[in-house]
Amino acid sequence: MKLLEHEGKEIFRRYGIPVPPTGGVIAKPAQLTAALKRAGKGPWVIKAQVLAGGRGKAGGVKIAKTPKEAAEIVKKMLGMRLITPQTGEKGIKVDTVLVDKASDITREIYISVVLDRKLGCPVVIASAEGGVEIEELAKHKPHAILREAVDPSSGLKAFQARRLAFALRIPAEKLGDFTKLATGIVNVFLGLDASLVEVNPLIITPKNEVIALDAKVITDDNALFRQKDTAAREDHEATPLEKEAKKVGISYIGLDGTIGCMVNGAGLAMATMDSVNLAGGSPANFLDVGGGANVEQVTRAFQIILKDKKVKAVLVNIFGGIMRCDVIAEGVLGALKKVKMGVPLVVRLEGTNVKEGKMLLERSGVKMTVADSLWDAAKKAVAAAGRN
Ligand code: ADP
Numbered sequence: 001m002k003l004l005e006h007e008g009k010e011i012f013r014r015y016g017i018p019v020p021p022t023g024g025v026i027a028k029p030a031q032l033t034a035a036l037k038r039a040g041k042g043p044w045v046i047k048a049q050v051l052a053g054g055r056g057k058a059g060g061v062k063i064a065k066t067p068k069e070a071a072e073i074v075k076k077m078l079g080m081r082l083i084t085p086q087t088g089e090k091g092i093k094v095d096t097v098l099v100d101k102a103s104d105i106t107r108e109i110y111i112s113v114v115l116d117r118k119l120g121c122p123v124v125i126a127s128a129e130g131g132v133e134i135e136e137l138a139k140h141k142p143h144a145i146l147r148e149a150v151d152p153s154s155g156l157k158a159f160q161a162r163r164l165a166f167a168l169r170i171p172a173e174k175l176g177d178f179t180k181l182a183t184g185i186v187n188v189f190l191g192l193d194a195s196l197v198e199v200n201p202l203i204i205t206p207k208n209e210v211i212a213l214d215a216k217v218i219t220d221d222n223a224l225f226r227q228k229d230t231a232a233r234e235d236h237e238a239t240p241l242e243k244e245a246k247k248v249g250i251s252y253i254g255l256d257g258t259i260g261c262m263v264n265g266a267g268l269a270m271a272t273m274d275s276v277n278l279a280g281g282s283p284a285n286f287l288d289v290g291g292g293a294n295v296e297q298v299t300r301a302f303q304i305i306l307k308d309k310k311v312k313a314v315l316v317n318i319f320g321g322i323m324r325c326d327v328i329a330e331g332v333l334g335a336l337k338k339v340k341m342g343v344p345l346v347v348r349l350e351g352t353n354v355k356e357g358k359m360l361l362e363r364s365g366v367k368m369t370v371a372d373s374l375w376d377a378a379k380k381a382v383a384a385a386g387r388n
């Protein structure tokens with residue numbers, strides 16, 4: 001899950017990483033005056049809280065010298081669609097902005113922690129040439145990038161932090177501060193089960209302070225079982241339907257097509273989407289009902305699929321491995337008593353007791369097409385969606 005800048009900075013504060021004084025996040029222009037007061041004396045910086053980098057160049061980071069300037073910026077920024085190289089051409093709507101005290105900048109540095117899959121451990125990546133995109137730097141000046149592998153059981157060692165500090169030309173009297181900060185960033189990475197913690201830029205001020213001006217944190221969903229704080233956070237990337245599905249334990253990702261797919265197992269879901277594409281259609285979603293394809297779960301899945309008004313046909317493709325196909329068929333039929341379909345339904349079952357399952361469906365009198373194979377089902381669903 002990706003965290004917004006202000007969420008990242010809040011975590012940084014907890015780990016003792018210096019960030020600029022802040023007035024917090026606001027969603028309405030009326031909240032600005034109080035936010036400016038909390039941040040302290042101006043100038044201030046107003047920052048669009050969207051999950052994309054490159055905001056600076058796209059107009060999502062603006063300095064305000066006076067409260068009047070700040071009000072004008074906030075009025076324009078809230079509600080605008082920010083388009084950066086990372087958002088795609090539709091951009092992302094700005095719902096909230098962060099109001100920070102602006103810092104004087106002498107130098108911008110890059111520092112991050114990522115998982116190095118080859119080494120099998122976290123690695124600190126840093127460069128004295130901050131403020132620019134690290135990908136660009138990696139292409140044109142790979143020698144300007146420092147790497148320091150971290151032992152996850154002990155965190156960043158002091159000698160490693162010093163080695164980074166010298167290479168980054170950190171002012172000598174701030175060596176202690178930098179060590180604390182670099183260690184802190186690594187501790188955020190380890191403590192949150194993150195897959196990325198990035199500070200770009202980390203700045204040196206004219207008073208030689210070292211401050212994290214930006215924060216990008218991505219956490220690993222696989223660790224949510226032991227990350228209660230992260231699990232309780234709102235996923236800002238998810239659509240309302242995706243959030244609803246998550247609450248009931250269904251993996252759902254909305255897509256642009258017209259065929260709603262209900263499948264058990266992520267692999268089978270991928271294969272189903274491929275087959276729909278190959279048959280000339282396009283899936284409206286990725287949906288994995290999970291192992292227990294029972295009445296409740298199938299009902300919820302149908303309800304979520306049908307809330308998407310783009311859906312012109314529904315394809316159910318369920319494999320009865322641990323679950324028997326006759327039990328699944330009963331689940332589907334039970335669910336159909338509770339939801340109003342309104343669009344053609346194609347069902348393909350395979351696995352244990354498939355004959356019994358299909359017979360149940362065919363004899364139920366409920367209007368649906370029972371398909372014989374995945375390919376047959378995909379073709380029938382695409383044809384039905386086309387007619388509808
Ligand atoms: P992004 O990475 O999305 O472009 P940043 O937070 O890195 O957004 O901001 C872009 C640039 O804006 C920074 O490189 C820095 O020069 C400037 N900036 C950001 N925050 C502040 C601040 N608090 N004070 C002064 N300048 C800032």
Ligand code: MG
Binds near residue numbers: 054
């Ligand atoms: Mg940045």
